Amino acid sequence: MSSQTLSSASIAELTKRIQNRQAKVGIIGLGYVGLPPALLYTEQKFTVTGFDIDERKISTLHQGGSYIYRIEASEIKQAREQGFDATSDYGRIKEMDAIIICVPTPLDERREPDLTYVETTAESIAPHLQKSQLVVLESTTYPGTTEELVLPILEKNGLRCPIARGPDAENIATDFYLAFSPEREDPGNKQFGLAQIPKVVGGINPPSGRAAAAIYTQVVSRVVPVSSTRAAEMAKLLENIFRCVNIALVNELKQLSLRMGIDIWEVIDAAATKPFGFMPFYPGPGLGGHCIPVDPFYLSWKAREYDFATRFIELAGEVNTAMPYHVVDAISEALNKKRKAMNGARLLVLGVAYKKDVDDLRESPSLKIMELLTDHGAHVDYNDPHFPQLHKMRHYDYSGKKSVPLDAKTLASYDCVVIATDHTSYDYASIVESAQLVVDTRNTTRRLLRHRDKIVLC
Numbered sequence: 001m002s003s004q005t006l007s008s009a010s011i012a013e014l015t016k017r018i019q020n021r022q023a024k025v026g027i028i029g030l031g032y033v034g035l036p037p038a039l040l041y042t043e044q045k046f047t048v049t050g051f052d053i054d055e056r057k058i059s060t061l062h063q064g065g066s067y068i069y070r071i072e073a074s075e076i077k078q079a080r081e082q083g084f085d086a087t088s089d090y091g092r093i094k095e096m097d098a099i100i101i102c103v104p105t106p107l108d109e110r111r112e113p114d115l116t117y118v119e120t121t122a123e124s125i126a127p128h129l130q131k132s133q134l135v136v137l138e139s140t141t142y143p144g145t146t147e148e149l150v151l152p153i154l155e156k157n158g159l160r161c162p163i164a165r166g167p168d169a170e171n172i173a174t175d176f177y178l179a180f181s182p183e184r185e186d187p188g189n190k191q192f193g194l195a196q197i198p199k200v201v202g203g204i205n206p207p208s209g210r211a212a213a214a215i216y217t218q219v220v221s222r223v224v225p226v227s228s229t230r231a232a233e234m235a236k237l238l239e240n241i242f243r244c245v246n247i248a249l250v251n252e253l254k255q256l257s258l259r260m261g262i263d264i265w266e267v268i269d270a271a272a273t274k275p276f277g278f279m280p281f282y283p284g285p286g287l288g289g290h291c292i293p294v295d296p297f298y299l300s301w302k303a304r305e306y307d308f309a310t311r312f313i314e315l316a317g318e319v320n321t322a323m324p325y326h327v328v329d330a331i332s333e334a335l336n337k338k339r340k341a342m343n344g345a346r347l348l349v350l351g352v353a354y355k356k357d358v359d360d361l362r363e364s365p366s367l368k369i370m371e372l373l374t375d376h377g378a379h380v381d382y383n384d385p386h387f388p389q390l391h392k393m394r395h396y397d398y399s400g401k402k403s404v405p406l407d408a409k410t411l412a413s414y415d416c417v418v419i420a421t422d423h424t425s426y427d428y429a430s431i432v433e434s435a436q437l438v439v440d441t442r443n444t445t446r447r448l449l450r451h452r453d454k455i456v457l458c
């Protein structure tokens with residue numbers, strides 16, 4: 001067999017194994033992004049093994065439990081019955097046909113990409129990598145990561161996956177397959193489940209792209225092939241930068257509208273009736289979550305290598321970072337109107353999750369707002385149905401802080417209640433009824449007609 005046909009033959013074999021459900025799928029990183037596909041592939045009758053270094057997660061899964069709010073324990077139990085297993089033993093990578101990497105890609109203390117999780121994962125896979133295995137990176141990252149960081153580590157033990165594109169490389173010989181396919185999950189979005197969200201896929205070479213497409217086609221409605229891993233990496237960043245810049249735009253226009261006495265939410269709703277060329281974005285207390293506040297800076301960092309300044313990203317970052325400060329100023333002004341000082345005020349922040357109905361604190365603006373309020377001398381408590389208590393985090397130490405109950409007496413005991421996260425479980429009418437003063441950062445009280453004099457939008 002010539003080297004030209006080697007990869008075609010092994011792709012055909014891999015595709016057959018995938019179609020017959022003989023292919024074993026390994027998912028590395030069983031967090032918010034990795035656990036849902038592990039369940040989806042199991043549901044689609046694949047034998048799935050999840051890999052994680054967090055032994056608590058492995059043990060919870062072994063006991064049929066869940067550690068992610070929107071995933072029921074019953075779903076884990078059912079998957080376990082269908083063969084889903086979880087392990088911290090990288091030796092089992094050998095058994096896999098397809099390996100999907102979903103490990104974190106945060107920013108470090110200097111707000112630069114921290115790729116140590118991706119690097120460690122690749123190092124852990126490398127000694128066990130087998131011929132014809134497919135490896136796909138799903139973690140969000142800058143264009144070039146799969147080619148420049150993951151590929152050299154995986155090739156350390158002699159197997160090769162040549163970087164190539166174009167018609168001449170359609171059947172290029174490759175020992176293993178390597179691709180990038182961004183995760184596009186929108187936590188809490190019930191309209192689009194994983195299976196409905198098209199999957200962008202780019203391979204290190206065309207056979208790698210086809211191998212990755214072969215597995216995704218089995219579980220999602222549409223696979224969108226692109227010419228390279230770089231294009232797939234950049235596509236994810238474009239999506240998130242688009243959101244980041246547009247959120248910054250409405251956050252800035254909100255501040256102007258407040259000054260001009262215009263209701264920005266009414267304006268957005270009116271503009272959104274335009275049937276073409278407009279997409280609504282909504283202002284808030286600042287950016288949160290793992291993606292939107294973090295991902296754009298992966299590109300700004302990489303752009304410096306090309307002597308290029310990503311000015312939209314920097315400006316959007318500046319506007320969005322200032323939002324928690326804007327909220328604190330608004331609280332201060334609202335207290336002042338009541339002849340009260342911020343220093344010594346008792347404040348209650350509603351919602352510490354970064355967005356409604358999720359159990360995710362990462363980069364939540366509420367945490368920054370609480371820190372700033374405390375720095376100003378206020379006594380700050382919080383309530384969040386998803387977080388009975390807080391703990392020490394990378395940037396904040398809220399260990400020992402517990403969610404206070406939301407009864408009328410407790411609400412009335414605070415000088416001001418700040419709506420930071422608009423969880424649907426909150427009874428906003430009762431909250432406003434009982435509170436002395438409400439600062440609403442999400443306009444979630446918009447439909448309430450009573451006690452408008454107590455509400456300050458910001």
Ligand SMILES: NC(=O)c1ccc[n+]([C@@H]2O[C@H](COP(=O)([O-])OP(=O)(O)OC[C@H]3O[C@@H](n4cnc5c(N)ncnc54)[C@H](O)[C@@H]3O)[C@@H](O)[C@H]2O)c1
Pocket residue numbers: 028029030031032033034051052053054057102103104105117120121124138139140141183184185186187290291
């Ligand atoms: N959360 C989201 O909504 C979302 C959406 C789209 C993309 N992403 C991207 O997906 C990636 C993962 O994010 P997440 O939210 O699932 O993170 P997460 O922190 O919830 O989960 C990551 C998991 O990886 C595990 N892990 C870390 N190092 C490991 C290693 N060496 N080997 C095995 N497991 C390891 C951790 O223990 C953890 O369980 C990130 O790149 C993120 O940007 C996240």
